[in-house]
Amino acid sequence: MRLPKFAYFAPRTVEEALNLLADHGEGARVMAGGTDVMVKMIHGLLKPTAIISLLEIEELRGIHFDAKDGLTIGATAPLADTASHPDIVKYYPALVHAIRSMANVEVRNMGTVAGNICNAAPSADTAPPLMVMNGEVNLASLKGQRRLSLNEFFRGPGVTNMIHGEILTSIHVPPPLPKSGVSYQRISARCGVDIAAVGVGVGIVLAGEACKDAKIVLGAVAPVPMRALETEELVQGRERAQELLGQAGDRAAQEARPISDMRASASWRRKMTAVLTRRALDEAFERASRR
């Protein structure tokens, strides 16, 4: 056995899970698909005293969409189910693209969007598209519920603003606005099996031909998926044009704060931030103009 010693629980309700989490203190860890938690345990980076599996909690598995309330992705809905859900395919194509470019079939069958967010890797593929679509997380604790914008969720690599005793029960995304378009572009050394070296999410809303609202999030070029606020401001009020795409790419590259690591050098990450921002902004304009 390569894993550290832990007690295992598979509660049937969120309340039961919250009680277990409180009873077992700081050493308890919540797990869904296990594709991150298990790997961290195997590598000795995580030594929980208790694992609380969410997989038997029926109410956390669902994916719901309606045109008024938007999209709710339950904490244990697998990545594969999310990417093949007909409403998500239709209304949230950038999220589908992000998921399909992640990992492999088996990991997408096991892993969840919620897990990708809770793992809080700076390179998390689902973070940029969810953030530019104003995604939020629903957190439950014994004290009650709270909803937190994904913009305020990440604190550093592997660190979030969740507090011990909280469970992320679902992710909520508002319905897409008229004349809005979202794109996610990513690059890695080989293909999806590799973790993204850079990922860029862009979401815009048009008024006529001009962009009236832009959100741009850069992945894997800072300690957390980061908003490129200056680039957003630059795009504001502008129409789709090659010149704008180039300027936005350059500005995003300036804003990025990449490091060099085994996946890519900082200077290459900066260059790719420019390229991917250009492409994502172009596709977001294209999608917005068709809605």
Place this chain on the structure above:
Amino acid sequence: MKHQIRFTVNGDEYVVAVDPRRTLNEVLRDDLNLTGTKLGCGTGDCGACTVIVEDRTVSSCLTLAVSVNGKAVRTVEGLAPSGEELHPIQEAFVKTGAIQCGFCTSGMEMAAAHLLSRNPSPGEEEIRAGLSGHLCRCTGYNQIVEAVSVAAEAMRNSKTEEVKG
């Protein structure tokens, strides 16, 4: 503390007492002696340990055995239950030279079974996407892709015959 779990593997029911630390891969190989499922990287990157739980492929090295309580597991041994007559996927792997050392084969075949259950006529790109994350250090992949295509055709044809017959 050990947990008693009850689950089926290739239709046979097992009741096993497992430590929660043990993976499905360890229980299949060490307790049930079903060694067709391999352990490669042990971290979900190589695909060698792939099995089907309920109706989807998972990495057995990242699956805790306790979590399959009450579930149906299918391994490569379940593809050819008699041990003699091969499954069309296995036949195609043999026929096209898609096996060299064989270490990736069971994972590849389970991924192919999963793919073909959802898409009976996959194109080359779809086959490559369905097998992505399954690493083979021998064949260069082309024969494996061909094998899945050949298997798909054989399975479609036998289905048509069943309907006719």
